[in-house]
Amino acid sequence: MTILVIAEHDNASLKPETHKVVAAATAIGGDIEILVAGHNCQDVAVNAATLSGVSKVLVADNQSYADQLAENIGLLVADLGKSYSHILTAASTTGKNFLPRAAALLDVNQISDVIRVESSDTFVRPFYAGNAIATVKSQDTIKVLTIRTSAFDGVTQEGSAAVVAIDNAHDAGVSSFVSGEMTESERPELGSARVIVSGGRGMQNGENFAMLEELADKLGAGVGASRAAVDAGFVPNDMQVGQTGKIVAPELYIAVGISGAIQHLAGMKDSKVIVAINKDPEAPIFQVADYGLEADLFDVIPALNEQL
Amino acid sequence: MKILVPIKRVVDYNVKVRVKSDNTDVDLSNLKMSINPFCEIAVEEAVRLKEAGVASEVVVVSVGDKACQEQIRTALALGADRGIQVDTDQKPLPLSIAKLLHKVVEQEDPSIVLLGKQTIDGDNNQTGQMLAALAGMGQGTFASELKIDGDKALVTREVDGGLVTVALSLPAVVTTDLRLNEPRYASLPNIMKAKRKPITVTTPEELGVTIESTVEVLKVESPASRSAGVMVDSVEQLIEKLKTEAKVI
Numbered sequence: 001m002t003i004l005v006i007a008e009h010d011n012a013s014l015k016p017e018t019h020k021v022v023a024a025a026t027a028i029g030g031d032i033e034i035l036v037a038g039h040n041c042q043d044v045a046v047n048a049a050t051l052s053g054v055s056k057v058l059v060a061d062n063q064s065y066a067d068q069l070a071e072n073i074g075l076l077v078a079d080l081g082k083s084y085s086h087i088l089t090a091a092s093t094t095g096k097n098f099l100p101r102a103a104a105l106l107d108v109n110q111i112s113d114v115i116r117v118e119s120s121d122t123f124v125r126p127f128y129a130g131n132a133i134a135t136v137k138s139q140d141t142i143k144v145l146t147i148r149t150s151a152f153d154g155v156t157q158e159g160s161a162a163v164v165a166i167d168n169a170h171d172a173g174v175s176s177f178v179s180g181e182m183t184e185s186e187r188p189e190l191g192s193a194r195v196i197v198s199g200g201r202g203m204q205n206g207e208n209f210a211m212l213e214e215l216a217d218k219l220g221a222g223v224g225a226s227r228a229a230v231d232a233g234f235v236p237n238d239m240q241v242g243q244t245g246k247i248v249a250p251e252l253y254i255a256v257g258i259s260g261a262i263q264h265l266a267g268m269k270d271s272k273v274i275v276a277i278n279k280d281p282e283a284p285i286f287q288v289a290d291y292g293l294e295a296d297l298f299d300v301i302p303a304l305n306e307q308l
Numbered sequence: 309m310k311i312l313v314p315i316k317r318v319v320d321y322n323v324k325v326r327v328k329s330d331n332t333d334v335d336l337s338n339l340k341m342s343i344n345p346f347c348e349i350a351v352e353e354a355v356r357l358k359e360a361g362v363a364s365e366v367v368v369v370s371v372g373d374k375a376c377q378e379q380i381r382t383a384l385a386l387g388a389d390r391g392i393q394v395d396t397d398q399k400p401l402p403l404s405i406a407k408l409l410h411k412v413v414e415q416e417d418p419s420i421v422l423l424g425k426q427t428i429d430g431d432n433n434q435t436g437q438m439l440a441a442l443a444g445m446g447q448g449t450f451a452s453e454l455k456i457d458g459d460k461a462l463v464t465r466e467v468d469g470g471l472v473t474v475a476l477s478l479p480a481v482v483t484t485d486l487r488l489n490e491p492r493y494a495s496l497p498n499i500m501k502a503k504r505k506p507i508t509v510t511t512p513e514e515l516g517v518t519i520e521s522t523v524e525v526l527k528v529e530s531p532a533s534r535s536a537g538v539m540v541d542s543v544e545q546l547i548e549k550l551k552t553e554a555k556v557i
């Protein structure tokens with residue numbers, strides 16, 4: 001049994017999501033190999049080789065993989081994947097984009113958002129916005145899984161795997177990268193932040209998020225948002241937490257002016273400690289909060305900023 | 309230019325489902341069913357492309373039992389021209405859905421297939437990508453903007469780090485994200501008009517696809533519930549609790 005983990009990276013550095021996917025692979029058991037597909041991505045491969053439990057790192061360094069285009073990576077993963085028992089990657093927007101393509105080309109089903117490994121063929125995943133948890137058994141010859149990284153602790157970096165370059169260029173020729181508009185932020189990414197402060201429609205506008213950013217900086221926190229705050233244009237899309245946004249599980253999640261719709265709860269209710277600040281005592285967010293404060297956020301947040 | 313929009317009948321997004329007491333599945337009896345919200349966004353986008361003169365025909369297709377004709381009618385009332393029901397009582401997995409849709413794509417030959425990025429029941433986020441792979445097409449997933457430029461589609465995608473724009477040769481697959489558009493409400497005259505629009509029915513057998521289920525559901529459980537928390541009276545008390553009780557700051 002050999003497991004292929006596809007690394008998440010930006011050609012320069014390995015994302016911490018991959019450490020967690022390797023943890024899921026470790027729970028399955030067997031040899032673990034990592035594929036780094038990209039361009040000028042040698043540093044990523046060297047870093048991936050240090051992940052504990054990994055025996056080999058394959059590097060497919062080619063211009064056609066530079067932008068992680070799903071059409072090209074999908075062909076590569078389907079080609080290599082034939083000789084593995086399991087293929088795993090993070091349930092990130094990158095993983096969700098290419099892995100179903102590879103699965104279809106391999107003529108197997110994919111199991112999305114795995115939160116627990118029961119055995120080499122049995123996995124646990126949420127559906128219906130996390131309101132139900134299914135234990136599923138795969139009869140496919142190759143198990144293709146995306147891993148919900150918030151449910152796993154990353155492996156340590158005590159390994160020293162061999163790094164092997166592979167000459168395997170695929171270009172489907174049907175898509176090309178035009179441009180990217182990446183959000184620049186000094187704050188921790190939502191996926192790895194220990195504390196997250198999120199704002200909702202109650203924030204009223206984008207300028208008011210400055211208050212939350214100040215609070216976040218005092219706590220070393222990342223900043224998130226509800227769909228309503230993103231739709232209203234207060235903050236960019238990559239801050240959306242929820243069923244169809246980012247799934248997070250920090251030590252502390254502070255929800256400010258967020259009502260607590262099912263879809264929002266789906267993205268944060270596995271946080272260790274939840275604080276809700278809302279002026280409506282009936283807001284459903286209070287039902288999942290460890291600490292609730294029924295008050296006007298425009299009084300509470302400045303007071304927190306002053307007292308912390 | 310023709311646009312094909314695959315849509316799914318799902319439990320309404322406002323409904324909180326419960327797990328059956330025998331742990332075999334969720335209980336959907338007597339719950340409100342709707343068109344999957346992301347599919348509704350896909351229908352809206354297709355209709356807008358038609359209204360803008362870019363598309364000439366919008367065809368919706370749904371795989372499901374007879375009940376899904378209700379959602380096909382909803383899409384027709386929103387402005388789609390005709391519907392196709394792929395009739396089955398089974399609940400196929402995304403790979404089988406993609407194979408069925410692939411056959412429909414071969415018959416209909418659309419320039420764009422517009423799907424939702426995700427169904428809110430299965431939460432799979434797979435079908436569009438699988439269909440694109442089977443059809444050998446490019447894909448623009450999680451789209452927040454779609455522009456047709458000659459023989460190319462320019463798709464702006466919502467990704468974890470921000471936004472990425474890709475150019476796809478047509479025909480192509482596009483899957484919708486929440487901010488692509490805000491779907492309209494069907495007007496009464498359009499609901500009446502939709503009743504006369506055609507829906508054709510086909511079957512997996514006619515399409516030559518065997519529905520295979522290689523993933524067996526062993527059990528379905530409710531998520532662990534959180535124990536009730538406490539209300540605090542002041543900012544001071546909140547800080548105190550977080551420091552000494554929860555020890556998270």
Ligand SMILES: Cc1cc2nc3c(=O)[nH]c(=O)nc-3n(C[C@H](O)[C@H](O)[C@H](O)COP(=O)(O)OP(=O)(O)OC[C@H]3O[C@@H](n4cnc5c(N)ncnc54)[C@H](O)[C@@H]3O)c2cc1C
Binds near residue numbers: 225242260298345
């Ligand atoms: C298909 C689909 C997918 C979705 N995916 C997501 C998702 O991934 N993530 C997500 O978040 N949502 C998602 N939603 C949307 C979700 O249903 C809710 O509409 C959304 O979460 C509401 O955001 P909100 O809580 O900020 O706004 P509201 O529900 O409007 O709540 C605002 C809250 O702020 C409080 N408030 C207002 N002013 C103040 C004040 N001065 N002080 C204190 N409190 C105040 C109010 O009491 C209220 O509770 C999705 C919906 C659909 C249909």
Ligand SMILES: Nc1ncnc2c1ncn2[C@@H]1O[C@H](COP(=O)(O)O)[C@@H](O)[C@H]1O
Binds near residue numbers: 314347422423
């Ligand atoms: N039974 C179905 N019939 C038609 N289209 C479907 C069906 N199931 C899924 N789809 C399409 O695939 C998209 C993604 O679904 P999923 O991969 O299940 O999350 C949906 O938004 C639909 O556009």
